[in-house]
Amino acid sequence: MLHIIWDLMTIEFVIVTGIALIFGTWVGFYAAKPRSLKGKHVMITGGSSGIGKCLAIECAKNGAHVSLVARNPALLEEARAEILKFASTAEQKVSCFPTDVSGPYEQVERTVLQAEEELGPLFLLANCAGYAKAARFEDTAVDEMKKLMAVNYLGAAQFSHAVISGMKGRREGGIVFVSSQGGLCGIYGFAAYAASKFALRGLAEALAMELKPYNLTVTVSFPPDTDTPGFAEENKEKPEETRLISESAGLFSPETVAKVLLDHSLKGKFVSTVGLEGFLQSTVCAGMSPVTSFVDLLIQVFSMGLVRLVSAFYLFKFDRIVVKCMENRDKKKRSL
Numbered sequence: 001m002l003h004i005i006w007d008l009m010t011i012e013f014v015i016v017t018g019i020a021l022i023f024g025t026w027v028g029f030y031a032a033k034p035r036s037l038k039g040k041h042v043m044i045t046g047g048s049s050g051i052g053k054c055l056a057i058e059c060a061k062n063g064a065h066v067s068l069v070a071r072n073p074a075l076l077e078e079a080r081a082e083i084l085k086f087a088s089t090a091e092q093k094v095s096c097f098p099t100d101v102s103g104p105y106e107q108v109e110r111t112v113l114q115a116e117e118e119l120g121p122l123f124l125l126a127n128c129a130g131y132a133k134a135a136r137f138e139d140t141a142v143d144e145m146k147k148l149m150a151v152n153y154l155g156a157a158q159f160s161h162a163v164i165s166g167m168k169g170r171r172e173g174g175i176v177f178v179s180s181q182g183g184l185c186g187i188y189g190f191a192a193y194a195a196s197k198f199a200l201r202g203l204a205e206a207l208a209m210e211l212k213p214y215n216l217t218v219t220v221s222f223p224p225d226t227d228t229p230g231f232a233e234e235n236k237e238k239p240e241e242t243r244l245i246s247e248s249a250g251l252f253s254p255e256t257v258a259k260v261l262l263d264h265s266l267k268g269k270f271v272s273t274v275g276l277e278g279f280l281q282s283t284v285c286a287g288m289s290p291v292t293s294f295v296d297l298l299i300q301v302f303s304m305g306l307v308r309l310v311s312a313f314y315l316f317k318f319d320r321i322v323v324k325c326m327e328n329r330d331k332k333k334r335s336l
C-alpha cells in the first residue's frame with residue numbers, strides 16, 4: 001500500500017515540477033517582452049531583396065532606422081522607397097550603402113562608419129546577403145566554391161568584425177546570421193553551398209559565447225526553401241535530386257521567415273527556424289549550441305532520441321530519391 005502511495009507521489013511530483021518548469025520558462029521566454037527597435041539603427045546586408053528586404057520592412061514597422069547593404073544601387077534605391085512606406089514615424093531614416101560584402105575589408109569598415117554617422121550607433125546587424133548554387137560537387141567550379149565561401153561566410157564575418165567593438169562598448173544589441181536548412185544537414189547538390197552555411201553556424205556559436213558577457217545576442221536563422229528572387233534564380237539549374245529532397249520541407253514566404261527571425265532575435269534566441277522540418281532539424285542538431293530557451297532545452301532533452309529516429313527515416317527517403325534519380329538517368333541513357 002505504502003509503495004503505491006509513494007509511486008503516486010513521485011508521479012505527481014514529476015508532473016507538477018514539469019508543468020511548473022514549462023510554465024515558468026514560457027513566462028520567462030515566450031511571454032518575455034522582446035527588445036524594442038524604436039529609434040535604433042539596424043543594418044541589413046542583402047536588404048534590397050528577398051528575406052533581407054522583408055526583414056528591413058519588419059524593422060521599419062518596429063520603428064527602426066535601417067541601413068541597406070547590397071551591390072546593385074538601383075535595386076537598393078527601389079527597396080529603400082518600398083521600405084520607407086512601412087515606417088511607423090516620419091523621423092525614421094532608410095539609407096543605402098552599395099557594397100560587396102565579399103570585397104576588401106577597408107570598404108566594409110567604411111560602409112559601417114558612414115552608416116553609423118548617418119543613422120547612429122548600430123543596434124542590430126543582420127547578415128542576409130548570400131546566394132545558393134546547386135550542383136553536384138564535381139560539376140561545381142572551384143572558383144564557384146571560393147565565391148560561395150567569400151559571400152556567404154566571409155561576407156558575414158567581415159561585417160560582424162567591423163561592428164563588434166562598437167557593440168561591445170555599448171553593451172546592447174546583437175548580430176543575426178542567415179544560414180539555411182542546408183547549414184544543418186548536407187544534402188545532394190549542396191556540397192559547396194552547405195559548407196559555407198555550416199561555417200556560419202560555427203562562427204555564430206563561438207561569437208555567442210564571446211558576446212554574452214557584453215549583453216549582446218547572436219541569432220542564426222536556418223530557413224527552408226523561401227519564395228524569393230534568389231530562390232527563383234537557384235531553381236534555374238538544380239539537380240532533380242536536390243529539388244525533390246529540399247522541397248519536402250515546403251515553400252515559405254520571405255515575410256514569414258523574416259517576421260519569425262526578427263521576433264527570435266529581439267528575444268535573444270540563438271536558433272531561428274520555421275516549419276515542422278526546421279524544428280525537427282534544429283532539435284536533432286542542437287548538440288552544443290547555446291541554450292537561450294529553457295522550453296527548447298526541455299524539448300531537446302526529452303525528444304532527442306525520437307527525433308533522431310525520425311531523421312533516420314528522412315535520410316532513408318532522401319537516399320531512395322538519389323538512387324531512383326540515378327536509375328531513371330541510366331534508363332534514359334540506355335534507351336538513346
Ligand SMILES: NC(=O)c1ccc[n+]([C@@H]2O[C@H](COP(=O)([O-])OP(=O)(O)OC[C@H]3O[C@@H](n4cnc5c(N)ncnc54)[C@H](OP(=O)(O)O)[C@@H]3O)[C@@H](O)[C@H]2O)c1
Nearest residue numbers: 046048049050051070071072100101130180225226228230
Ligand atoms: N530563398 C531561399 O530559399 C533561402 C533558403 C535558405 C537560406 N537562404 C539564404 O537567405 C539569404 C537571402 O536569400 P534570398 O533568397 O532572400 O536571396 P535574394 O532574393 O537573391 O537576395 C539576396 C540579397 O543579397 C544581396 N547580395 C548578394 N550577393 C551580395 C554581395 N556579394 N554583396 C552584397 N550583397 C549581396 C543581393 O543584392 P545584390 O545582388 O544587388 O548584391 C540581395 O539584396 C541568403 O543568404 C540565402 O543563402 C535563402
